[in-house]
Amino acid sequence: MPAAHPDPAPAANVDQDPSDLHDVVIVDPVRRRLILAAMCVALVAVVASVSGLNVAQQALAEDLGASQSQLLWIINGYTLALAALLMPVGAIGDRWGRKPVLLIGLVAFAATNIAAAFATDPTTLIALRVAAGFAAAMVMPVTLSVITTSFPAAQQAKAIGTWAGFAGAGGIIGLFVSAAIIDNATWPWVFALPVALAAVSFVLTVVVVPHSVEHVDTGFDIAGSLLSIVAVGGLVLAIHEGPEQGWTAPITIVAAAAGLLGAAAFIVVELRREHPLLDVRIFAIRGLAAGSVNLFVVFAVMFSMFLVLVQYLQAVLGYSALRAATGLLPMAAVMMPLSTIAPTIAERIGFRRTLVTGMLAMAAGLGLFAVMADPTGGYLSVLPGVLILGAGVGLAMSPSTAAITSSLPEEKQGVASALNDTVREMGGAVGIALIGSVLNAAYRSNIEPDLAGLPGEIVEPVSEGIGGALAVAGQLGENGAALAAGARSAFVDGMPPALLLGAGVCLAAAGFTALRGPKTAAEAEPRLHRHAPEDEPVIR
CATH class of the missing domain: 4.10.860 (DNA Excision Repair, Uvrb; Chain A)
Structure with missing residues (x-):
């Protein structure tokens, strides 16, 4: 029989025998805010670590002698371990207790990041990044399941919206802080941010997060x-x-x-x-299906947008890494507040309308970016598209997350949170691969006329991407100016097909949601709209 054992707290009064508790619902609003802060800080630590090393690749290549393949594994090894282990570790959190799993994960996460800062060769750094991904899998799903099991049902949607906003903005925060560090210090300091955030979250978790664990008689799958x-x-x-x-x-x-x-x-x-572990029949639930499709598309578009926009700002407009990362901040500034209030909007105008509006806004933002991007217009030519895209992400992200987590019962909230995170990670990986591949193919086609007459040994790096082309152009001195201009033109001309593909995917998701998505938030989030049982365990 499910039960939970809350941690004693000096200012807490338990309304009934702890042995009869299922989930621990925190009534004190101050403690709830501290719990939400602890979970969002831990979440940003994990998400920022996905993108943080992207701006340190050149420094890692020079200092550790890492090859291009090793650089990719340093970055992707973390994501691979994180995504693969989310589901089983989320279920372990439900059974062993969410708080102890989170604390162990935070300690392991901080320790592996500290060790990574002292790595002296690429192989060691790859191993530590994989280990950090395993630790992150102990942290990420628990941050959401703690919220969904300790907040009252009436407060969960808004809290999930705040969590989702930080989930989306964490990558931007990681890029921005890491770029600032690389511009002013050495690459090992990039690991300082996740370590510091993990330490802050650990202290808050020890003090304010209740201990809830689902005692079940069935074996682990x-x-x-x-x-x-x-x-x-x-x-x-x-x-x-x-x-x-x-x-x-x-x-x-x-x-x-x-x-x-x-x-x-x-x-x-x-x-x-x-x-x-996961009853696959739940994907027949309309709310979960719509939430999963929309969340997958949100992160596919958002992660690929990071790729395209950062390359455009750095390679085409000549921005530094820090200035390029700063160019993403307006998107976060629009996305985060909208993500917090999107569940309220869904309550008022309907779940279906909110998600469809969000997807249409994302499609419009990508379309504007595709047709308005102009190197002569600078950053202002892409800013409208970035802002509208951020608004669409904010509207679609948190209602989708709430629909996914609400589709599973309390004793499966670790698995529900892991499912949500797995959809995010898969969406991001597919988006980067799909839209990145279209962009690269268009670039190679556009740059082909400029390859005529170039020595054979430099044709390959020029055709592989704009980064390689600009590096070769720099080595050619004055003779490389025409090649650099051609590469920039090829990249800009290759962006519309990739961005319009993303817009098409958003329109498809909008169409699916319009046809299959639940009309109201109550239909999409049944667990959050039921009447609480009279014996609901409460900590005040």
């Missing part, structure tokens, strides 16, 4: 857990390696095959189990 690791890990690895190694490369084919076979086996096993 080991088979489902292992298959989920193979399925998600294989697919994410294939998506990461495809654009770099080639979609027909052995590692890509093997990873994709393992992921697809693992996913098929996971579905078969989970359908046959009485108590599965």
Whole structure:
């Protein structure tokens, strides 16, 4: 029988015998705000670590002698471990207790990041990044499940909106802070931000987060857990390696095959189990299906937008890493407050209308970016598209998250949160691979006339991307000016097909939601709109 054991607190009064508790609902608004702060700080630490090292690649190559392949593994090894382990670790949090799993994860996360700062070779750094990803998987899903199990139902949607805003902005924060560090210090200091945030969250968690654990008589779904690791890990690895190694490369084919076979086996096993890790039949729930589709698209577009916009600002407009990261801040400034109030908007105008409006705004933002981007107009030519895209993300993200977590019962909130995070990670990986591949293909086609007459040894780096072309142009001195101009033109001309593809995906998600999405927030988020039972455990 599910039960929870709250931590004693000096100012807390428990309304009934702790042995009868299920989830611990915090009534004190000050303590709730501190819990939300602790969870958002931990979340930013994890998300910022995904993007933070992107701006340190050149420094890592020079200091550690890392090859391009090793640089990709330093960045992607963290994401791969995080995505693959989310589901089983989320379920462990439900069974062992969310608070102890979170505290262990924060300690391990801080320790691996500290060790990474002292790495002296690429192999060691890759291993530590994978270990940090494992620790992050202990942190990320728990940050959301703590909110969904300790906040009253009436307060959960707004809290989830705040959490979702930080989930979206965490990547921008990581890029901005890391760029500032790289411009003023050495690359090991990039790890200072996640360590500091983990330490702050640890202290707050010890003091204010209640201990809730679901005691169940059924065994842990080991088979489902292992298959989920193979399925998600294989697919994410294939998506990461495809654009770099080639979609027909052995590692890509093997990873994709393992992921697809693992996913098929996971579905078969989970359908046959009485108590599965994740009952795949829940995807027939309209709220969860609409929330998953929209959240997948939100992060596919947002992560690919980071890729395109940062390259445009740095390679085309000549911005420094810090100034390019600053160019993303207006998007966060619009997205975060809208994400907080989006659940309230969904209550008033309807879940379906809110998500469809968000997706249409995202499509409009991408379309504006595609047609208005002009190097002669500078940053102001892309700012309208960035702002509208940020508004769309803010409207769609938090109602989607609330719909996903509300579709599973309290005793499965760790799994629900992990499902939400897995959808985010998969969406981001697919978006970067898909839109990035279209952009690269268009660039290669556009740059081809400029390759005529170039020495054979420099044709490959010029055709691979604008970064390589500008590096070669710099080595050619005055003779490289025409090549640099051609590469910038090829990149700018290649952006519209990629951005319009993203807009098309957003329109497809809007169409799906209009046809299949629940009309009201109450339909999409049933757990948040039910009447609380009289014996609901409460800590004041």
